[in-house]
Amino acid sequence: MKSYYILAINPGSTSTKIALFKNEECIAVENLSHSPDEIKNYETIYEQKDMRARVVLEWLETQNIRKEDLSAIVGRGGLLRPMPGGTYKVTDKMIEDLKIGYQGQHASNLGGIISKEIAGKLNIPAFIVDPVAVDELEDVARISGLPQIPRRSLVHALNIKAVTRRICVELNKDFYNSSYVVAHLGGGISISPVKNGRIIDTNDANEDGPFSPERAGGLPAGDLVNMCFSNRYNQIEMKKLILGQAGLVGYLGTNDGRKVDEMINNGDIKAELILKSMAYQISKEIGAMATVLNGEIDAIILTGGLAYNKRLTSWVSERIGFIAPIQLVPGEDEMLALAQGALRCVNGKENAKIYEDEVQING
Numbered sequence: 293m294k295s296y297y298i299l300a301i302n303p304g305s306t307s308t309k310i311a312l313f314k315n316e317e318c319i320a321v322e323n324l325s326h327s328p329d330e331i332k333n334y335e336t337i338y339e340q341k342d343m344r345a346r347v348v349l350e351w352l353e354t355q356n357i358r359k360e361d362l363s364a365i366v367g368r369g370g371l372l373r374p375m376p377g378g379t380y381k382v383t384d385k386m387i388e389d390l391k392i393g394y395q396g397q398h399a400s401n402l403g404g405i406i407s408k409e410i411a412g413k414l415n416i417p418a419f420i421v422d423p424v425a426v427d428e429l430e431d432v433a434r435i436s437g438l439p440q441i442p443r444r445s446l447v448h449a450l451n452i453k454a455v456t457r458r459i460c461v462e463l464n465k466d467f468y469n470s471s472y473v474v475a476h477l478g479g480g481i482s483i484s485p486v487k488n489g490r491i492i493d494t495n496d497a498n499e500d501g502p503f504s505p506e507r508a509g510g511l512p513a514g515d516l517v518n519m520c521f522s523n524r525y526n527q528i529e530m531k532k533l534i535l536g537q538a539g540l541v542g543y544l545g546t547n548d549g550r551k552v553d554e555m556i557n558n559g560d561i562k563a564e565l566i567l568k569s570m571a572y573q574i575s576k577e578i579g580a581m582a583t584v585l586n587g588e589i590d591a592i593i594l595t596g597g598l599a600y601n602k603r604l605t606s607w608v609s610e611r612i613g614f615i616a617p618i619q620l621v622p623g624e625d626e627m628l629a630l631a632q633g634a635l636r637c638v639n640g641k642e643n644a645k646i647y648e649d650e651v652q653i654n655g
Contacts, residue, residue: 296363296638299410300630301348303368303402306331308344312355313631320355321627324348337401338391344402345409365411366634367403368450368626369423371395373651377426377449377491379633379644382408382418386647395425395446419644421633422449428490433584447484447494448476448596454629455595455621456486462619463590470590473581473616475574475608477598478624479547480504483577485584493584495577498535502573505547505598508538509573540566549601556603571607578608582615589616596624 295314302309306328311321324347326340334340352359369380370390380386382404390401404420411418426449436443452474460467468489476482480497481504495501495510503509511534520530541547543566544555555563582589592612594605599622609618636642 294639296635297357297361298631298634298638299348299352299362299365300627300634301365301367301403301406302626302630303344303399303406305399308348308406309627310348310351311627311631312352312357313628313635315635316628316632318628318631322351324351337393337397337399338405340399341402341405341409345406348406349410359414362414362416363638364417364419364634365407365414366419366421366630367405367407368400368630369420369425370401370403371398371446372423372425372647373653374427374445375423375425375647375651376428376645377422377453377489379419379421379637379642380647380650381644382411382420383647385653386420389647400424417634417638417644419634419637421630422453424449426491428492429494430492433493444496445491445494446496446498447491448478448480448482448497448624449491450626450629451595451624452476452482452484452486452491453489454625454632455593456489457632458621459591459593459619465590471585471588472591472593473578473585473589474593474595475578476596476624477574477594477604478504478596480507481509481574481577481596481598483574483581485581487585493581501577502570503539504570505540505549506536506538508534508542540570549598549604553601553603567604568607571604571611574604575608575611578612579615582612587615591617591619593619593621595621597622599623 298313300311307323307325309323312319371393372389373394387405387408390404393401407418424446426447427445429445434442456472456474457467472486474484474486481502482494482497483501484491484494500510544563552563552567599605599620637644
């Protein structure tokens with residue numbers, strides 16, 4: 293079997309996680325921290341490109357592999373135009389949209405940019421895999437009820453598709469001919485029906501669905517409007533409240549599921565109620581997404597960091613077990629998912645998609 297060496301890059305707000313793979317085997321991994329003082333020297337995320345590329349290359353020099361032996365470099369995809377899932381070759385148009393932040397500015401936009409920067413010097417391909425901008429919603433799922441606000445897809449696609457592929461192997465199912473409801477339970481919660489390899493619906497983890505460790509999820513619209521016009525909060529404060537000071541943080545003062553478990557073990561009745569409520573909302577959303585698949589579901593997959601919380605997953609499983617078998621895949625191995633996406637292209641099992649061919653450039 294031929295060995296392919298793949299470098300995976302996953303930029304975060306104050307760190308850059310990098311991993312080196314030999315086929316699907318991770319042979320080295322590092323999380324390189326960037327101090328707040330260093331980051332604040334850059335006015336835009338794009339301006340961090342050279343600094344982050346330099347530290348990646350410096351780390352690579354410490355590894356027992358020559359740069360020339362790399363087969364591909366793959367980066368975390370950013371807030372691009374709505375696009376089908378898959379592995380994409382990094383192109384000039386993609387770089388342009390990552391630079392401007394087509395759907396928003398986020399450190400993950402640097403994933404494709406840095407990958408292309410390094411790969412171009414080595415004359416090897418650069419890829420991204422299943423970015424949060426993956427949009428495979430069916431038309432019926434786009435209708436919100438208010439014409440001015442269509443529903444959109446910003447989803448934890450990388451982990452959702454990776455764990456679905458993994459469960460397909462375990463169940464001896466065809467990824468492109470099977471159906472699942474996948475609940476990604478992390479700092480944000482995405483619950484998605486995956487049909488024949490496509491995420492055909494999802495809640496927006498920032499605005500809809502269950503509350504999460506820091507996010508409010510779906511809220512009563514009328515009361516939310518009243519808060520917005522109460523003169524108590526400006527727009528920035530409202531967004532911080534909904535996306536960073538809500539959920540477990542808002543009710544219990546912590547975003548750590550382990551801490552919540554400890555509070556419950558110490559007899560905290562409120563903590564138990566709030567975690568049960570989270571499980572209740574997750575279960576309702578899974579049930580709703582089961583209807584999207586007409587109940588024809590090979591398995592329900594619980595994944596993400598909160599899937600390590602046995603109390604939470606037990607409460608969810610009690611409510612949804614009648615729908616379909618439950619598969620527990622705690623955590624999220626994003627680096628492996630990136631490497632696997634690139635590997636499928638360099639070994640010829642899959643053709644890399646071209647961004648310009650898959651997205652709507654005009655309009």
